[in-house]
Amino acid sequence: MTEERDALIEAVREFAEAELAPNAARWDAEKHFPIDTLRRAGDLGLGGVYVREEFGGSELSRLDAVAIFEELAKGDTTIAAYISIHNMVAWMIDTFGDAAQRERWIPGLAAMTALGSYCLTEPGAGSDAAAITTSARRDGDDYVLNGVKQFVSGAGSSAVYIVMARTGEAGAKGISAIVVPDGTPGLSFGRNEQKMGWNAQPTRQVVFDEVRVPVSNRLGAESAGFGIALKGLDGGRLNIAACSLGGAQWALDRALRYVHERETFGAPLAANQSIMFTLADMETELQAARALLERAATKLDEGAPDVVTACAMAKRFATDAAFNVANTALQLHGGYGYLHEYGIERVVRDLRVHQILEGTNEIMRLIVGRNLVNRL
């Protein structure tokens, strides 16, 4: 088992070192979304990491997945994070789709010849996701969608959009998950958002204007969409946290090398106890984050009853710890850390958003806190 995971991780490392790391700075600067590289990621098996083998998935465990995304993120955190979102979409179709839906969409998603996007957040509904207003009106055997989705990763490049839309009453119980293929009349996209980081993947609004899709594009039962959306996010949160961990580990490794090589006042930086303490804290925080992530991934694999809180805790802790470690690595590099060419500031910018998306870290605390209080 260990030998097999080692082999998987080595394959990911080879891919990340050959295909991602040499290009990460340029893709960030040029805001280039490397679709051709994603195809090669698909060849490796990264399109459906924990999707069943039947239609082309790799059918690995969540425990494998967090190790894979950590390694991938060492090459490029933004591309690793996009691939993690793509996997969430593929998994949702594989898990909640019927045989016909899986046969139609999984092969392309697994090969990454077709990319996937997840559409939940709206301009007026972020953390309060049950307040979404995008509607899917039933018209015979079709749904007709109207509304706007915000902050959609991969929008404009994806072949498949999973859209959470209101098919019934207000609140969480009136939402369905509907697959909208690219090219459907009435589907359009906003401008590529100007962002602090995550520049190598596009983020756009997705606009639905009388978009008509067959009812057979709905995943699961009508009104089951909110639960499907949240289940997707449980695993998504772990993968995003794993991407944070990979980026931070890379930054720590860089910082370690730098404090050995850089001399101040006649001695290497590493000779200072304050530097040593800082490095020790960085390492400890990342090890703790990895342990929490592995714990949550195991619970997800086993279907443990407390999986939601385990994932929320891991996401909150790991994304905070990783951002702080990357930011500290920047500080250890002094002025050089602030330069694009060292790559550290890019990772800091990229990791910042992991504390916000796939459920803000405040929402993660709400999940954990509510669960605690409700035990009383």
Add this chain to the structure above:
Amino acid sequence: MKIIVLVKEVPDTYGERKLDLETGLADRGASEAVLDEISERALEVALAYADAAGEAEVVVLSMAPESAAATIRKGLAMGAASAVHVSDPGLAGADLGLTARTIAAAIRRTGFDLVITGNLSTDGSGGVLAAMLAELLEVPNATALSSVEIAGDSVSGTRSTDDGYMRVSAPLPAVISITEALPDARFPNFKGIMAAKKKPFETLSAADLEIDPADVSVAASIMTGIAEKPPRSAGVKITDEGDGGTKIAEYLIANRLV
């Protein structure tokens, strides 16, 4: 068509490579162990042919310590159909003669139409194993090929020399060795890695091959001394006092660098 590709686990060239001064063997703990890149290229030649021809069976074969099994399995993950691992504590430190006799016995036992090896391993750098195997197997040998074409009953290719290149060919069965001019190997993918554990993996001892590593009736090389590589000394500094160019030329000539 059965193609055997010889693969070797070597210390990563990016890491520090050291000899154990007690045993004279490579210190395998000193750096990360990897599949030799030239082995990967040799395997790629076989796999590319198998992809195109459809009916070729590719076997990876290695004589290596027990710990090398994971590295050999990478060959299966890349696409080889089965693996043969000759592993025997008695073979530790085997010289080229014993290595060639053992591998030839394993090749004969496995059966082959074509054997493909790298021209030179990254660690031992012997560069003669392919020729020794061909001699022992009594088949033709084409070494240091920078291009390879495999047909149903023959193999041909380009062999680079200092003066130019020659076109060579041989009927099968044959042994060839290839150079780094051949393409990079494919990445193993997740499916390949997961499938690798279900593929045949045969482990053989020297006795299984009727090889006695301690047989003193066969000529063998004996290591008589070993020393650590001397530390690098500072380079020669030439101060230009009007004759800098002459001094540089003299230095290059004295060290046979021009």
